[in-house]
Amino acid sequence: GIQVEQSPPDLILQEGANSTLRCNFSDSVNNLQWFHQNPWGQLINLFYIPSGTKQNGRLSATTVATERYSLLYISSSQTTDSGVYFCAVERKGYGGSQGNLIFGKGTKLSVKP
Amino acid sequence: DGGITQSPKYLFRKEGQNVTLSCEQNLNHDAMYWYRQDPGQGLRLIYYSQIVNDFQKGDIAEGYSVSREKKESFPLTVTSAQKNPTAFYLCASSIINQGNEQYFGPGTRLTVT
Numbered sequence: 040g041i042q043v044e045q046s047p048p049d050l051i052l053q054e055g056a057n058s059t060l061r062c063n064f065s066d067s068v069n070n071l072q073w074f075h076q077n078p079w080g081q082l083i084n085l086f087y088i089p090s091g092t093k094q095n096g097r098l099s100a101t102t103v104a105t106e107r108y109s110l111l112y113i114s115s116s117q118t119t120d121s122g123v124y125f126c127a128v129e130r131k132g133y134g135g136s137q138g139n140l141i142f143g144k145g146t147k148l149s150v151k152p
Numbered sequence: 153d154g155g156i157t158q159s160p161k162y163l164f165r166k167e168g169q170n171v172t173l174s175c176e177q178n179l180n181h182d183a184m185y186w187y188r189q190d191p192g193q194g195l196r197l198i199y200y201s202q203i204v205n206d207f208q209k210g211d212i213a214e215g216y217s218v219s220r221e222k223k224e225s226f227p228l229t230v231t232s233a234q235k236n237p238t239a240f241y242l243c244a245s246s247i248i249n250q251g252n253e254q255y256f257g258p259g260t261r262l263t264v265t
Binding site (some may be wrong): 043056069070072074079081082084087089125127128139140142143144145 | 183185187189192193194195196197200210240244251252253254255256258259261
């Protein structure tokens with residue numbers, strides 16, 4: 040099956056620093072989503088980005104589908120950015136499997152004041 | 153307010169007992185999903201449903217059962233056959249024909265002793 044690898048697994052930043060998180064996937068996908076899991080476990084949608092570049096405030100994401108990777112950029116990090124960032128891909132559908140997400144193991148980000 | 157609700161937030165059960173986790177959405181989404189998360193891991197798909205009265209097994213369906221009698225509701229039963237039921241369970245929903253972007257509920261932490 041499709042593999043999703045995220046790097047780095049852990050990241051410690053000083054408040055105000057910038058960072059780049061990477062997601063590699065092993066096969067063609069329909070869609071890709073980035074999530075932030077807060078300390079209470081809630082998954083927050085950050086980007087729905089099957090290809091191209093999107094920006095939302097201090098966060099932006101780029102997916103290069105032909106090269107099977109996506110990047111999440113966090114600029115001017117804040118302590119509230121701490122948590123786990125997940126990349127998830129929707130495997131190419133056949134029959135009823137459309138919509139199923141395959142998750143990476145996440146990048147745990149800690150932002151220190 | 154539209155959204156996905158899961159109850160209860162925390163659940164404790166004795167080994168050998170079945171337990172049912174609730175998931176309700178008022179987003180008018182077609183598809184609903186159940187995922188399991190273990191510590192330090194990404195999410196894994198248990199079951200999904202794209203239409204009322206129909207559902208499909210995901211990657212780790214053994215020991216679980218679901219029903220989809222109403223569009224808004226997709227309860228998950230963790231049976232005594234599930235060997236390692238202690239985990240964080242997350243429910244999600246999406247609109248299939250509008251890109252399948254998934255949105256998640258707050259989760260239920262199940263502890264079985």
